[in-house]
Structure formats: C-alpha cells, structure tokens
Amino acid sequence: MNAISKIVEFGHFVRLSHSLFAMPFALGSMWVAANGFRGMSALEILKLVLLIVGCMVTARNTSMSFNRLVDAKIDAKNPRTAKRHLVTGALSKKTVGAFILFNTILFCAFAWLLNPLAGACSLPVVVALCFYSYWKRFSWLCHWYLGFAIGMSPLGAWIAVRGEFAAFPIFLMFILMLWMGGFDIIYATQDEEIDRQMGLHSVPARFGRKRALKIALGSHLAMLALCVVFGVYWQMGMAWWSIFALMTAAIVYIHLFRKSDDLDTMNRDFFLANVGISVLVMLGLVVWILLGGDVNALR
Template sequence: MTTHALRRVSDLLEMIKFSHTIFALPFALTGMVLAADGVPSAGTVLGIVAAMVGARTAAMAWNRLADADIDAKNPRTAGRHIPAGVVGRGEAWALVVGGVVLLEAAAWFLNPLCLRLSPLALAVIFLYPYTKRFTWLCHYLLGLALAAAPLGAWIAVTG
C-alpha cells in the first residue's frame, strides 16, 4: 500500500473515530458472553464484531455528514475532516453505505430477529445528529444507541 493510500485510510479511520469503536467492543462482547454462558462460536463472535463495526462506522460517518455545514461555521469544529476538505462528502457517504451494508449482512448472518430489529438501530443512528439541534434529550438517544450494543449481542446469541 502506498503512503498516500495509508494516509487516506488513516484519515477515514480518524474521521469515524475507529479507536472508539475498538473501545466500545467490550460492551457488546460482554453481552455476548453473558448470553452464551461462555464463549459462542467463532461465527457468532465475528458476526457481532462486524455488526458493531458497521453500525459505528455508519453512525460516525453520518454524524459528520449531517453536521458538516454547521461544523464549517464553528471555529471549534471547522478543522474536522469534511469541513476542512480532508475527507470528501462522497467518501463519507461511502462509509455510511458500507457501514449499513456490513450491519445488515451481519444481522442477516446472525439470526432473523437481529435482521428484523436492525432498522430500529439504524433509526437511532440516523436520528441522533438532528436531535442535537433542538433538544438536550439527544444525550438520552446517544445513550440508547450505546446501550443497544450489549442488548444486540445478547439477541445475536439467543435469537
């Protein structure tokens, strides 16, 4: 991989705060282990990790897209990847779509209930950036999104 390609990947991972995704994984994996009363199959573990990565990637990229115009006007946030021109809107949209596809594929692989409930997770993800604009209750919606990880993992194991 060339230096330029590595820089692009690094920029995209920084924009979606991939390190925070890694930090959030133990919460989902804890729900998984508790539901399985041990360690489930490798396929289940990979499916849950894929769902988490997909959901967080879509959520963070969508959040950055939804706020890009506002961020550009705010000196504190004007240096974020999209307003600063480091990441293009098309690239951010590709991350949103890719994240949703990964989440949906993982939900389909895990079990029918995960697939049926996945639109609820996506609704929370796509609604959150807009709630920041009109209510302090947005923090509860964000908390719901974060709390859904262990519950989703539980459902992935138990069906």
C-alpha cells in the first residue's frame, strides 16, 4: 500500500493528467508514420506503441521533476505553488533527483530500443526539455520554448517509427508549439504580480493580463493559420477540414465568447480546450489515413 501511495504521489507531483496535452499529437504522428500500421503484426504494433508511450511518459517525468527541483525556492514564495511536494517536504530533493535519473535512463533505453536515430537524439532531447526551467529567468519567450519542448513529441514519435526527420511532423511540432505557447501564457496570468515581484519573465508580467490574453489569441490564430498551410500542402482532405472547423470554433468561443473572467474558471476552460484540440488533431490524422491517405505519397 505504501508503494502504491508513493506512485500516486509522484503522479500528482508530475501532474500526470497534463500528459493529455501532447500525447494525442504524438500518437497521431505515430499513426501516420506507421501508415495506419499497415503490414505490421500485432506484436510489432504493441512493441512500438509501448515504447513510444514509455518515451513520452519518462521524458515528461524527467522534465517536470527537474522543473520542480530547480524552482523549489521560487515555488515557496508563490502562494499558488507553496503546497507543492518539494516545498512542503512531502518529497525530498534526493528522492526527486533519483526519480529524474531513473526516468532519464528509462527514456534513453526506450529510445535506443526503437532505432539508432531515436537513441542518438535521446540525451539532447532531455537537455532541451530541462532547459525550459531556466527560460523564465531571462526571457518572456519562455512560453513558446515550453511549446517547442512539448512540440517535439510528434517529431519524436515520427523518428521512433521511421528513423528519419521529415517536414510533416515538424509542421505538427510548430502547430503544437503555438498552441501550447498561447495556453501557457493564459496559465501564467495567475502569477502576473508574483512574477513581477520576483523578477521572473513572462508575457503577463511584461505586458499585463489584458495584452497577454491578446497575445495568446494571436498565438492560437497563428496555429490555425499553420493548420491551413498543413492541410493544403499535404492535401489532407475533408477529414482534416472538418476537424479544423471544430478547432476554430473552440478557439473563437474560449477567447471571445466566454462569460467568466474568473482566473480559476478561465484556466479550467482552457485546460479542457487544450485536451480537446489535441484529441481533434489526432482524430484528423487518424481519419485521414483510414480514408485512404498514404504516408508514402507525402511530398
């Protein structure tokens, strides 16, 4: 029972539920890269899926834990984060350090089991993911760097399947970067004043809440524009455009027609939208392949 409690505690520590933001993008990219698993045996599919999901979970565990570790002193001074595990002593720095090392080793091992390129990229990816923790100390562009770090997931899934870089998943990476960057700006409105007091850089601290929300909207509109280019260039068909219409409606609603200005309500709504947009993108990719799309015909 103690071991189970510890696992649950670490799940809360790394905010495991937030895996829903990037996981659908990665799974959709995996599905396209594998051409809908055409010609693959059940055992090959199971191995591929388990290794990719394993990479996603362990990479996120590493980066989130590292962020909590280096931000422990900052979190202690912020009322919103003062009850986090390292601040309260629920978890020790030594324990978290061991957890980071354990997940890093697992991530690299899973990557090498996929293919040589995935393995060679594993350590640089860990460094890139962990570097996010320092960006807010010197630049308000930190939100888009976080988006870039999370956005590497569809590119990583593609490399895991095909062992090569390609423009298709790189487009997905930038779509996710713009979406997550905008979402993180909205999330950061909670800490506008405390960030200013502590000399931390964020869009809300630099520009104020109202302008920050407009910048977040701009990031999301840029994401939609990139989705248009993506759909046209790769001739994604009606499945993609149907999904695109739903994404556009969701973004217009949450930015322009929400009735509550309460920060808690706003962040809850954007959390749900975040999951929804990710799932919609995945569905668009899945349906495209099911309706006859062929990854080998991509230019």
